[in-house]
Amino acid sequence: MASTTNYTPPLLDLTIDNITENVVRINSQSSDARLNYLMERLVTHLHDFARETRLSTHEWMAAIQFLTKTGQMCSDVRQEFILLSDILGLSMLVDSIDHPKPPNCTEGSVLGPFHTGDAPHLPIGSSMSSDAAGEPMLALCTVSDSSGRPISGVKVDIWETDSSGHYDVQYANRDSPSERCVMTSDVDGGFWFKAIKPVSYPIPDDGPVGKLLRQLNRHCWRPAHMHFMFEKQGLDPLITTLFLRGDKYETSDVVFGVKTSLVIDLDKVDEETAAKYGVPVGALLLRHNFVLASTEETEKLRDNNAMEAMERLGLKTKLIDHLPVPDLD
C-alpha cells in the first residue's frame, strides 16, 4: 500500500467523468515511457469511444464475445486478428506510418494473415506453384536501391493463392507449403521464378470477421495479387503486393491495400525469353523492379514525419528509439 500511495490517488467512487484520468494515472507507473504513453492514448480513446456512443452493457458484451471468437479462430495457420486489423484499415495505416517511402521507392501494402514462416528456400528459376490448373506465369524481377543500384543478397518472401483462390494453409490436409517460397537476389539484384497468374479471391468469411463484413454490407474480395516481402541488413524491410490491372475489385479491395503504383500489366513471353527461361512462347510474363529504401533513409523520413505530425496534433513529444513519448521537460 505504502509503495503505491505516493503515485496514485485513491481509486474510489470513480465516475463517468473522472475514471479516465485515474486509470491513466495508475497506468503510468512503468519505467517504460513508451508503454505509459501507449496506455494513456489507448485508455483515453477506449473511454472516449464508450462515452461518445453511450455504449450499452449489451453492446459491450457483444464486443467481448466478438473478440473472444476472433482469438479462438486463430491458429498456427490462421490469424483472424490480422484480418480484423486489415478490414478496419489499421494494417495499411500502420504500414504507412512505420514504413514511409522516399520518392521512387516501391510502396508498401498489407502483410495479410497468410504469410507463414515455413516457405522453402528455392534456387532462382524454381517453380513456386504446384497447381497444374493455374495459368503459368513467368516472373522476372530485380531489386535496386533508391539510386538505381542493384542489391544482391536480398531475402525475398513470395506467396500467392492457388488457381481456386486459396492459400495452402486454408486446406485442412496441408502437409507442406505450396504457392510460396523464399529466394535470394543474385549479384545483379535479380530473381526469377515460375508461378501462376494470381486470381481475385474472398478473404476467409467463415469467422467473426466475415460475419462483421456481412453485417456492414461489405463484400469480402481482394483483387488478384501476389505478395512480396524483402529483407536485408541495412534496408528497411519492404512488405508489398503487386496487383493485376483491370481486376473487378481493383478499387474496392476489402483490406484497402491497392496503390496505383503497385497495379501492373502482365506481358507475354516472346521467343527469346521463352528459350532463355525454358517456358512456352506466349506464356504470361510479370516484370518488375522493386526499389528499396535503406534503413537510414526510412528512419530519417519516419522521424521527420513523426515530429511534424505530433506538432500538427498539438502534442509535445520527443522521440526515444524513433518513437514519440511525451516531452515533460
Added chain:
Amino acid sequence: MASTTNYTPPLLDLTIDNITENVVRINSQSSDARLNYLMERLVTHLHDFARETRLSTHEWMAAIQFLTKTGQMCSDVRQEFILLSDILGLSMLVDSIDHPKPPNCTEGSVLGPFHTGDAPHLPIGSSMSSDAAGEPMLALCTVSDSSGRPISGVKVDIWETDSSGHYDVQYANRDSPSERCVMTSDVDGGFWFKAIKPVSYPIPDDGPVGKLLRQLNRHCWRPAHMHFMFEKQGLDPLITTLFLRGDKYETSDVVFGVKTSLVIDLDKVDEETAAKYGVPVGALLLRHNFVLASTEETEKLRDNNAMEAMERLGLKTKLIDHLPVPDLD
C-alpha cells in the same frame, strides 16, 4: 461493382491522412444506423490512436499477439477479455453509462469474469458455501424500490470466492458449482443465506492480463467482496458488489469497482438472531438493503444523461432504442 460505386469512393492510394474517412464511408452501408455509428467512432479512435502514437509495425504485431492470447485464454469458465476490460476501467465506465442510478438506489459495480450460468437455485436460508475453512457469515438482506417498498420475486445471483481467494471455476477439477447460488426474494423483499467472510484475492495473473499488469507495475488484487446480481421484469438489472471496510486494497482495487456506498461493516450475530437463524452467537453478520430502480426510472435518467453528454461533446445525435445515432435531419 455497379452496386457499390454509388455508395463508396474508389478505395485506392489511401494515405495516413485520408484512409480514415474512406474506411468510415465503406463501413456506413448497413441499414443499422447504430452499427454504422459504432463503427465510425471505433475506426476513428483506432486510427487516431495509431496516428497519435506513430504506432510501429512491431508494436502492432505485439498487440495482435496479445489479443490472440487473450482470446485463447478464454474458456467456458474463464473470460480474459472481460478481465482486460475490467483492468482498463472500461467495464466500470460502461456500467455507469448504461445503468445510471436515481438518488437512493444502490450503486453498481463490475460483473467481473467469474459469474456463471450454472449456480443452483437455493431456498432462502440455505448455505451457499461448502468451504469449512471459511469464517462463517450470516447474510440478512432485503430488496426494495426507490420509495422503500419491498420487492418480492426478485431473482438474486450471489457469488464469492472460497477462503483461499479462488472461485470454484478456478479449480481444474471443479465438478459442481460452489460459493454461488441463486435465490428469490420473499414476500417481504427478504432473502438470507449462510456464506463465508469474503477475502481479498489476486485476479488470475497467469494470462496476458496478468503480464500486462506486471509490465505496468500494477498489483493484481481486489479487496474482499461479495457479488450480487438482481433481475426482475420491470426493474433495471442491478449488478453490484459489497466490499468489507478496512481492506488493504479498498482504495486500489485493480478493476476500479469500489464505491463508498458499497463499503460495509460486518456485525456480530446476537443471541436472538442466532436462535432465529440457527447460527452461532458471535458469528459474522452482513446486513444490507438493496434499492433497485425501475426500468422506467433508469431509462429516463439514461436518456437524459445521453442527450446532455452528446450536447456537451458537440455531437448532433438522436436516440433510437435509447441509444444515440447521428441526427442527419
